Amino acid sequence: MQQWLRRWWQRRLPPLSQIRLSQRQVFIVPTVTGAAFAVALLLMLLVAINYQNSLAYALAFLLGSLGLLTALHTWRNLAGLELQARTPEPCFVGEQAQFAVQLPGGAYRRPGIALGWRMPLAVQTDVDTSRDVLVKLYLPASQRGWLRAPRLRVETRFPLGIWVAWSQPDLNMRVLVYPRPLEAGLPLAAAHSDDQREDGLLEMRHGVDDYQGLESWQLGDSLRRIDWKAWSRGQGLWVKQFNELQGSDTLLDYDGLQGDSEYRLSVLCFHVLRLDAESRPYLLRLPDRLLGPDSGAGHRDACLVALALFGKEPE
Amino acid sequence: MSSSPLLHAIPRNALLWLLIAQALVIAPHLFHIPPWIAGLWLFCALWRVQVYRSRWSLPRAIVKLAMMVSAAFAVYVSRGSLVGLDAGVALLITAFTLKLVELRSRRDALVLVFLGFFAVVTGYLYDDSLLAALYSLLPVAALLTAWAGLQQAAGSRQSPRISLGLSLRLLGQAIPLALLLFVFFPRLEPLWSLPQPAEKGRTGLSGQMSPGDIAELSQSTELAFRATFDGEIPAKNQLYWRALTLPLFDGRSWRMASFGTDLLPGQWRKQGASQAYSVIMQPSRQPWLFSLDISESTQADVRMLGDFRLQRNRPVARTYLYQAEAWPQAVAEPLLSAAGRRHNLQLPRPGNPRTREWARQLREQYADDRQLVAAMLAHFNQQPYHYTLKPPLLGENSIDEFMFDTRRGFCEHYSSAMTFALRVAGIPARVVTGYQGGEINTAGNYVQVRQMDAHAWVEYWLPGSGWQRADPTFQVAPERIELGLQDALGDEVAALDNSLFSPVRYRHVAWLNKLRMGWENLNHGWQSKVLGYQRERQHAWLRQLFGEVNWQRIGIGMVAAMALLLGLLALFIIRPWQQRPAPAQRLLQDYDRLMRRRRLARSPQEGMQSHAQRIASQLDALQLQALEDFVTVYQQLQYSGDGNLQQARYALRQLWRSMSPRYLRKR
Known part of the structure; x- marks a missing residue:
């Protein structure tokens, strides 16, 4: 049954990152409030019949027509609404993944648009004509890899809450979840040392091979590279620049770690972030690939992606 | 934001409108609910506002219970009961008021809004005039506005005017559909009987007549009924609206025949031309209707009784519309039964010797009944009788004193004296009460009859010709019949009519009178077209429209018409041509x-x-x-x-x- 329903939705509202809810994609049903209102109207009608009072008839009919008519308003409030998925920022396991949906302002105001993954809906907003509304929705990221957002539920009860118009568009939103960074000691190995030492801790090898020259010290530069001799001569703080050789880069090696794969990926993740913060070049070796050596945001992201998707089916 | 939207706090805007709506709903009820409820409302409103400002807190359950019980007790003390419509409405308004101090969530507010609509409906049971109906649009709009305001986010600082505009727009758009339903929705017979609004001294004819009764009625300008004629309106002196006949006399008062003696329609023969008319009657709390001689009605709940009056099968509690056809020249009861004869000749044994003597003399003088009646009328005409609303008080032999001493009286004195004398002379006679004349509204082609048009006249019986009408008052004050009470009594009426704002008082100011006539016209239309639109009217109208009343076909037609209307409204509301491009x-x-x-x-x-x-x-x-x-x-x-x-x-x-x-x- 559920399977069938999902397929039906898939046909009705195929996943699209930009969607305008068409007439066939908006559904409308009465709410609990609507049912209560109907009962109240019935009572009024009973009074009208039993007292043969024309005005009571008139009021019951007026309110009844009004109730019926608000269905049109409710429907109009949702039909034609545009939803645009924004590319979400990746996050780490254990965080709340943020999905942003943009609702562009249209030809008329749409008050009381509610969005969320499931009932009760998390966000209610008015969509004005003049500006776009950005709605942020969250999902807990519990697993690394791609987190696909479920179908969104978007509904409105405007103007009186007698009817609810709703739809379940799939904005094709997914966010990449990186492993949770886990602080732990790391057996470091230089890439070139073929005779990897089993006992783990190697003395760190900084790239010291090719001395390039001096640059003035800036916050964030490693203290180890300061030209202390120059400083002692009173020439100020200078940092020695090296062109690091491939052989001397830090290697983050999956196989060099112990424990289950999630643990190893988490530790690797932590060190990728640490090394990146220290702006040091590094290599990442996973059983199926080798990344780097390199440094900078691009390299870091490539590593994180590799960690997140390690062992996962490509999408 | 983890709960259902119904449990969210009430937005400020909605609270404001709720308070306004409550005041508007309660105001017209103040005419019939105990006045302390107004004080209770003020107190509860203040409390709720202080709660909103976080100064006070909402009462605890035990306090609320105590408030409810004491309010119910107070209603019981004020109304003497907790059942019946009056007490029920008082309780409803009290609950409507008290709900204010347990107004936490939107669900509570919705309950309040629905109670408000219901309170408006109960208000219609007390007053369904045009003004009341127009006024009720205010509380309805305010309630709708509050309702619309409830849909906003809790912190919304939106202007209260936006919700008002929305609710007015919704109301406007609902009107065509509501009209359709109003016209075509079948009017059902009451499913069960319900308590009616209590009566508070409504003026009108009663089942008996003592000297001074009708004079008292004549001081009221309150509307009794309106009659619309299909053809031309008959002359004023032909407009004798029969309500009751009073055959029983005890020496002072005339009373109706005891129940059950005149249940079968009298024997009569149609003759001459007939005239169709319809009457919209104000509530009288009495079952008898007003008809021209001699009328029959095809209405299911109306029948003719033995004295040719029309009677409904239950009292007229609300504005009531009926159709009738009059045969002015019909012969009524050409043969009088022995019992009928006895009835209409009955006299109390002692009393009024001078009048008896006078009648006997006349009998000796005139052997022919017609001549005798003519002589009696001539007596009233020629002797110095005076028509007045303020006759002197009469003692034991009231008829004697009036006939020969004071000679000042109102219609009940003249009709009573003449009927008495006719009976002494051996002619079966009875007093008929009802209304005479009325104000003719030429624009609307209807006659408007007020309580002050109440009148009493005489009916006597002639073998073969049946019942004949005689009006001694006409002999004394012909202008009363030809022009109306005000022209007959002029200053006396103006002085008696102590209401400064009584519209009738200014009938000689031309433009004011025109304005008043226009207003009366509007009310007439309201009563006949709207309030009178009940089963009979609806059927008549539908027959006129479709030839026959076939509910199945009308139902299908109605659904189709509604769908069409909704479609048009959908076009108007959704405006597909305005849907913007990508x-x-x-x-x-x-x-x-x-x-x-x-x-x-x-x-x-x-x-x-x-x-x-x-x-x-x-x-x-x-x-x-x-x-x-x-x-x-x-x-x-x-x-x-x-x-x-x-x-x-x-x-x-x-x-x-x-x-x-x-x-x-x-x-």
Whole structure:
């Protein structure tokens, strides 16, 4: 049954990152409030019949027509609404993944648009004509890899809450979840040392091979590279620049770690972030690939992606 | 925001409108609920406002219970009961008021709104006049506004006017559909009987007549009924509206025949022309109706009784409309039964010797009944009788004193004396009460009869000819019959009618009178077209429309008409032609509009790129930059699909600015 329903939705509202809810994609049903209102109207009608009072008839009919008519308003409030998925920022396991949906302002105001993954809906907003509304929705990221957002539920009860118009568009939103960074000691190995030492801790090898020259010290530069001799001569703080050789880069090696794969990926993740913060070049070796050596945001992201998707089916 | 929206706090805007709506709902009820409820409302409203301002807190359950019980007790003390319509409405309004101090969530507020609508409906049971109906639109609109306000987010600082505009728009759009339902929804018979609003001293004819009764009635300008004629309105002196006959006399009062003696319709023969008319009667709390001699009605709940009056099968508790047809020349009861004869000759044994003597003398003088009646009428005409609303008080032999001593009286004195004398002379006779004349509204072709038109006259019986009408008052004061009470009594009525604002008082001011007539006309239409639109009227109307009343067909037709109307409304509300195009398309439209204004219009087959190149020579550096920016972003958006809409809009705004007249002037 559920399977069938999902397929039906898939046909009705195929996943699209930009969607305008068409007439066939908006559904409308009465709410609990609507049912209560109907009962109240019935009572009024009973009074009208039993007292043969024309005005009571008139009021019951007026309110009844009004109730019926608000269905049109409710429907109009949702039909034609545009939803645009924004590319979400990746996050780490254990965080709340943020999905942003943009609702562009249209030809008329749409008050009381509610969005969320499931009932009760998390966000209610008015969509004005003049500006776009950005709605942020969250999902807990519990697993690394791609987190696909479920179908969104978007509904409105405007103007009186007698009817609810709703739809379940799939904005094709997914966010990449990186492993949770886990602080732990790391057996470091230089890439070139073929005779990897089993006992783990190697003395760190900084790239010291090719001395390039001096640059003035800036916050964030490693203290180890300061030209202390120059400083002692009173020439100020200078940092020695090296062109690091491939052989001397830090290697983050999956196989060099112990424990289950999630643990190893988490530790690797932590060190990728640490090394990146220290702006040091590094290599990442996973059983199926080798990344780097390199440094900078691009390299870091490539590593994180590799960690997140390690062992996962490509999408 | 983890609970159902119904449990959210009430927005400020909605609370404000709820308080306004409550005041508007309760105000008209103050005429019939105990006045302390108004004080209770003020107290509860203050409390709720203080709660909103976080000064006070809502009462605890035990306090609420105590308030409810004591309020119910107070209603019981004020009304003497907790059942019946009056007490029920008082309880409803009390609950409506007390609900204010347990108003936490939107669900509570919704209950309050629904109670409010119900309170408006119960208000109609007390007053369904045109003004009351118009007024009730105010509380209804306020309740709807509060309801619409409830849908806003809790912190919303939206202006209260926005919800008001919305609710008024909704009301306006609902009217056509409501009209359709009003006309075609079948009017059912009451499903069960319900308590009626208690009566508070309604004036009107009663089942008995003592000296002074009708004179008292004559001081009221209250409306009794309106009669609309299909043809021409008969002359005023023909408008004798029969309500009751009073055959029983105890020496002072005339009373109706005891129940059950006249249940079968009297024998009568139609003769001459007939006249159809319809009457819209104000509630009288009495079952008898008003009819011209001699009328029959085809209405199911109306029948003719033995004395030719029309009677409904239950009291007229609300404005009631009935149709009848009168045969002025009909012969009524050509043969009188022995019992009927005895009835209409009955006299109390002692008393009024002088009148008895006078009648006997007349009998000796005139053997013929007709001549005798004529002589009696001549007596009233020729002797110095005086028609007055303030006759002197009469003692034991009231008829004697009136006939020969005071000679001042109102219609009940004349009719009573003449009936008495006729019976002494051996002619069966009875007093008939009802209304005489009325104000003819030429614009609306109807007659408007007020309580002050109440009248009593005489009916006597002749063998073969049946019952005949005689009006001694006409002999004394013909202007009473021909013109009306006010012309007959002039100053006396003005003095008696102590209400300064009584509309009738100013009937000699022409424009005021015209205004009043217009207003009466409106009310007449309201009563006949709206309030009187019950089962009979509906059937008559539907027959006129469809030939026959076939509910199955009408039902289908109604659903079809409703669907059609809803479809039209859907077109009007949704306006598919206004549904805007896709954003990129909109940008292009805006761009084209700008270029048209600057006389640089793009031709239909021209691409944006080539257009930009073509007009480049006419732009300055800044404009060119803006144009290039926009074209680039737009094309990204249009063709690669990964463009940024906001960026494109921004670029277009920059372009507009660079080509604005202000900028151009500066340059």
